[in-house]
Amino acid sequence: MASKAAVAAVDFVRVYSSLGLSKETIAALQAFRKRHADAQRIHAQYASQSTTVDLTYYRSVLKNKAIVDDAEKILRDFKPVTYDVNTQIQAIETFEAKAVAKAKETTEKIDIELKDLQATLANIEEARPFEDLTAEEVGQAHPRIVEAVETMIKKGKWTVPGYKEKFGELSIM
Numbered sequence: 001m002a003s004k005a006a007v008a009a010v011d012f013v014r015v016y017s018s019l020g021l022s023k024e025t026i027a028a029l030q031a032f033r034k035r036h037a038d039a040q041r042i043h044a045q046y047a048s049q050s051t052t053v054d055l056t057y058y059r060s061v062l063k064n065k066a067i068v069d070d071a072e073k074i075l076r077d078f079k080p081v082t083y084d085v086n087t088q089i090q091a092i093e094t095f096e097a098k099a100v101a102k103a104k105e106t107t108e109k110i111d112i113e114l115k116d117l118q119a120t121l122a123n124i125e126e127a128r129p130f131e132d133l134t135a136e137e138v139g140q141a142h143p144r145i146v147e148a149v150e151t152m153i154k155k156g157k158w159t160v161p162g163y164k165e166k167f168g169e170l171s172i173m
Contacts, residue, residue, distance in 0.1 A: 012033070016026050053075060058068045139146040152158075 012029070016029075021029075053071075055068055055072050055075075058071070059065060062068055152160075
């Protein structure tokens with residue numbers, strides 16, 4: 001019964017937005033929730049109705065009293081079939097436990113990812129503007145750039161491939 005209380009406490013709009021679900025998934029979940037609510041409403045409606053049969057009314061209306069006697073005998077002898085649903089309940093509880101564990105695992109992964117993203121955002125916000133960086137600092141941050149420049153100098157290449165195509169020819173002569 002704890003699951004019913006948990007479902008009542010869930011803010012589905014927040015869940016949809018925080019998990020970044022697709023529109024199709026959100027629509028499917030909302031349709032499922034609607035069907036469930038309709039089923040609960042219908043169940044409550046039928047559960048509130050009377051289940052007794054007024055045989056005296058039928059005796060007074062019908063001419064053939066033997067039919068009413070047979071119906072009364074059948075109703076008296078009727079024993080509803082009982083089904084053992086414990087296996088289904090256990091399967092549902094197992095599924096629910098796995099779903100909760102998976103949700104907790106997903107929450108932990110999202111928390112780790114959020115921490116990484118917040119650290120990246122803080123790093124971006126604290127970084128110096130590009131205009132203030134020196135070539136030496138860029139080389140320290142990315143040693144491959146220094147290696148590429150040194151290789152180009154050794155080979156006698158003094159132009160960067162694609163530079164003229166992107167920025168055009170800037171020489172006056």
